[in-house]
Amino acid sequence: MDLRIFTEPQQGASYETLLTVAKATEDLGFDAFFRSDHYLRMGSADGLPGPTDAWITLAGLARETERIRLGTLMTAGTFRLPGVLAIQVAQVDQMSGGRVELGLGAGWFEEEHKAYGIPFPKEKFGRLEEQLAIVTGLWATPTGETFSYDGTHYQLADSPALPKPAQSKVPVLIGGHGATRTPRLAAQYADEFNIPFASIEDSEKQFGRVREAAVKAGRKADDLVYSTALVACVGRTDAEVARRAASIGREVEELKANGLAGSPAEVVDKIGQYGAAGASRIYCQMLDLDDLDHLELLSSQVQSQLNTG
Incomplete structure (x- = not known):
């Protein structure tokens, strides 16, 4: 099981904070x-000092890190024209020495579009399908051809x-809960399918749909990586778990039901259940980016107990 660190900078994080977390991610x-692609805070967070752009951030991190993969969950298709996005991702991949992955979604948060004057089209899924065709088509076109x-x-x-x-094939991630169109799109374009913040049962069902769609598309079901994203709230003691839950405005029992929360042993067991449901990779959503001890605990007490090879 691979563990990846997933951040939500729109809730309030400077580039320097993200750089610190990325370097800790590598060192640990x-x-x-990975990071989200949003321009407006959600919930009760104040969002200070303001949003950072996903691909500008990743470009900086590409030059400041050496080993870790870098990517988005998910780049909003409403934010960027597909030709421009293909150029941006290719350039950041070159800057990183071939460590970039592109998660691409339709975009959904209407308020952030209103806040920054970004058009929010009614038909987003059809646009996403064309964007995937264009981005992957541009990259696959032999040099010297058009x-x-x-x-x-x-x-x-x-x-x-x-x-x-720089990579011969930039991994493309597609995700979501849709029962029909999403699995079809993943089967056609994705190297990885991600279902975020879903129960073990729902994850297993969705993985099954994608596997079936892949076979129908003429691929092997195991050609894709299957992953999930879950909020992490791990502590050595009950008090530490409660403190970390309070710092992100959540309740411990809710986090235990819907995320990776509790003692390291509890979290390792929960990860095992997702593994049995078909996941081979988990994106640990870290909401308090100043709590580097949380990252260290996740590394030393959870990751160390998993088969990451």
Whole structure:
């Protein structure tokens, strides 16, 4: 089981804070550092000092880290034109020496679009499908050839399809809870399928749908990595768990039911249950980015007990 660190900077984090967490992620032996792609806080957080852009952040981290994978859960398709996104991701992949992964979703948080003047189209899934076709098509076009696309939402004519990523294939992540269209899209384009904040039972059902869709699409079901994202709240004692839950405005019992919460032993057991449901990778959502001791505990007492090889 791979453990990855997943952050939500729109809740309040500077680039320097994210850099500190990313370096700790690398030093503590985790597989990857991922971040959300949002421009507005959610819930009761004050959001200070304000949002940071996902791909500008990852570009900086690409130059400041050496080993960890870097990516998004999920880049909002409403924020960027697909041709521009292909250029951005390819460039950051070059800057990292080939360590980037692209999670791409349709976009959903209407309030942040209103807050920053970003168009929020009614039809988002069709746009996402075209974006995936364009981004992956641009990268796959041989150097010296051109790429064109005539879609409902996007049209490209004779693109040189440059630059190319450092990797021969940038892993693409698709996620969600949809029962029909999402599995079909994942089967067509994804290297990894992620279902965020879902129960063990719902995760197993959704993994099954994606596996079936992959076979129908002519792929092997095991061609994809299957992952989940869960909030982490781990403590050496009950008091430490309660303190960490309070710091993020959550209740311990709710976190134990819906996330990775409790003692290291409890969390290792919960991870095992997700593994039995089909997950081979978990994104641990860390909501208090100033609590580096939490990262160290997750590394020394949870990750150390898992088969990460």
